[in-house]
Amino acid sequence: MLEIRVPDIGDFDEVEVVEILVAKGDRVEFEDPLVSIESEKATMEIPSTAAGVVAELRVAEGDRVSEGSLLVVLDVVMDESVAQSDKTEASEEAKKDSGSEGSDRPPSPAPEPARPDHVERADFRRELSPAAANPVADRSGLPHASPLVRRYARELGVPLAQAEGTGGHGRILVDDLRRQVRERFAEGDAGGATAGSGIPRVPEIDHAAFGPVRKEKLTRIQKVSGPVLQRSWLNIPHVTQHDEADVTVLEGFRRDSREAASEHGLKLSPLLFVMKAVVIALYEFPSFRASLAAEGDHLVIKEYFHLGIAVDTDQGLVVPVVRDVDQKGIFELAAELNATAERARARKLAPDDLKGACFTISSLGGIGGTAFTPIVNAPEVGILGLSKTRVQAVWRGPSPLDLTRDSESVSPSEIDPSAEGRFEPRLILPFSLSYDHRVIDGALAARFTSRLSRLLSDPTQLLL
Numbered sequence: 001m002l003e004i005r006v007p008d009i010g011d012f013d014e015v016e017v018v019e020i021l022v023a024k025g026d027r028v029e030f031e032d033p034l035v036s037i038e039s040e041k042a043t044m045e046i047p048s049t050a051a052g053v054v055a056e057l058r059v060a061e062g063d064r065v066s067e068g069s070l071l072v073v074l075d076v077v078m079d080e081s082v083a084q085s086d087k088t089e090a091s092e093e094a095k096k097d098s099g100s101e102g103s104d105r106p107p108s109p110a111p112e113p114a115r116p117d118h119v120e121r122a123d124f125r126r127e128l129s130p131a132a133a134n135p136v137a138d139r140s141g142l143p144h145a146s147p148l149v150r151r152y153a154r155e156l157g158v159p160l161a162q163a164e165g166t167g168g169h170g171r172i173l174v175d176d177l178r179r180q181v182r183e184r185f186a187e188g189d190a191g192g193a194t195a196g197s198g199i200p201r202v203p204e205i206d207h208a209a210f211g212p213v214r215k216e217k218l219t220r221i222q223k224v225s226g227p228v229l230q231r232s233w234l235n236i237p238h239v240t241q242h243d244e245a246d247v248t249v250l251e252g253f254r255r256d257s258r259e260a261a262s263e264h265g266l267k268l269s270p271l272l273f274v275m276k277a278v279v280i281a282l283y284e285f286p287s288f289r290a291s292l293a294a295e296g297d298h299l300v301i302k303e304y305f306h307l308g309i310a311v312d313t314d315q316g317l318v319v320p321v322v323r324d325v326d327q328k329g330i331f332e333l334a335a336e337l338n339a340t341a342e343r344a345r346a347r348k349l350a351p352d353d354l355k356g357a358c359f360t361i362s363s364l365g366g367i368g369g370t371a372f373t374p375i376v377n378a379p380e381v382g383i384l385g386l387s388k389t390r391v392q393a394v395w396r397g398p399s400p401l402d403l404t405r406d407s408e409s410v411s412p413s414e415i416d417p418s419a420e421g422r423f424e425p426r427l428i429l430p431f432s433l434s435y436d437h438r439v440i441d442g443a444l445a446a447r448f449t450s451r452l453s454r455l456l457s458d459p460t461q462l463l464l
């Protein structure tokens with residue numbers, strides 16, 4: 001039997017045992033870490049000074065130890081054949097003792113031959129001084145974990161920054177890493193994460209090495225919407241078709257209707273008219289209100305016109321659903337959209353408020369931008385992004401161009417300045433349609449956006 005004690009650890013006295021890395025009956029190799037101790041300045045692991053089987057554990061987590069304190073009694077293994085049989089028995093015993101499938105330490109590496117006993121006299125002061133032991137607890141910004149846990153995390157590919165530590169002072173334990181891996185796989189099964197998808201992970205970077213950093217927790221909505229967006233992005237082959245509509249007449253109508261709307265306490269945003277135009281286009285192009293069946297061999301076409309509307313809240317993006325847009329007038333939609341956005345921002349949406357859309361609109365027009373590529377809200381197959389309406393000079397009047405040729409092939413010098421006509425300031429609404437290319441072809445998408453453009457350019461068509 002060999003007693004393993006706390007070696008000379010420098011100028012430290014009464015340091016805390018923060019983690020026991022072996023269980024009774026565990027087979028350990030020379031230099032395998034046995035316990036982790038922590039002072040205010042450093043965390044260090046006390047290694048085994050020989051190969052053997054843990055016969056007794058003489059400390060528990062939270063104990064305070066100094067140089068010479070007894071940690072472990074080791075049944076030293078002298079040769080490999082004995083070691084192997086001991087190992088089998090020992091692990092059986094360990095299972096019985098712990099009542100679970102394994103101990104708190106990560107699986108041992110492949111056994112190495114036992115080292116001669118004289119290594120017990122190694123200079124631990126040199127090996128285990130705080131600097132040599134890779135202090136971790138005092139480097140601000142770094143997760144709190146022992147070197148062993150860090151090594152195990154590297155082996156598993158678990159970013160320590162994402163692991164939630166359940167040990168004292170938030171210390172990350174081996175079990176925390178295991179739980180993290182289990183959770184990642186569970187998410188992967190549900191299609192929510194990249195784990196198991198074969199997508200290379202973005203390497204973990206120690207940003208603090210380049211300058212000061214600070215942490216900011218994701219909001220609850222961001223935690224939910226992030227994986228949902230990622231799932232859509234990874235599953236759907238996205239294409240985005242950009243287009244625009246001359247909304248000068250529509251905007252005139254909207255301006256003229258302001259007073260009537262305000263009598264009802266309403267504001268009329270361009271989005272309301274776009275919702276009506278989208279419903280007509282969806283009616284005419286049923287595949288845009290479809291979902292691809294799970295078997296991938298047919299479409300489920302929805303015969304209702306519920307639209308998801310992306311709402312920006314201080315907690316992140318949510319997409320409540322406005323139902324039966326085809327059956328509602330502009331004023332009714334204005335009241336409903338306003339109430340829905342308010343409930344979203346007050347975090348008062350019920351789960352059912354977020355379900356059942358056949359197509360989504362995301363309007364950034366009130367903020368700015370000329371175009372963007374919205375992510376389809378799977379299992380829907382299309383999403384329309386609205387950008388900011390701008391004033392643009394548009395040629396009005398008889399075409400000065402040679403109509404037998406494609407207008408883009410005509411150089412400016414060929415334009416006849418004497419022709420009647422003029423450039424007019426017009427209001428142009430840019431919009432972007434992202435679609436699932438498994439369901440919708442580019443030509444169909446271009447027809448859809450062209451139709452939408454005509455509907456918005458001539459609002460009388462919205463009445464038909």
Ligand code: CAO
Pocket residue numbers: 267268269270271272309310311312313317341362363364365366367374375386387388389429
């Ligand atoms: N071009 C120019 N101005 C526009 C416009 C457009 N396309 N769309 C709206 N506006 C104007 C409105 O008329 C309004 O002007 P007034 O204050 O002078 O009346 C102003 O911009 C603000 O409009 P709004 O954004 O409050 O209202 P809305 O009905 O257009 O949109 C809502 C409502 C809930 C969709 C919106 O507030 C919102 O949250 N948009 C963000 C959606 C989002 O984040 N999408 C990104 C998803 S991808 O990450």
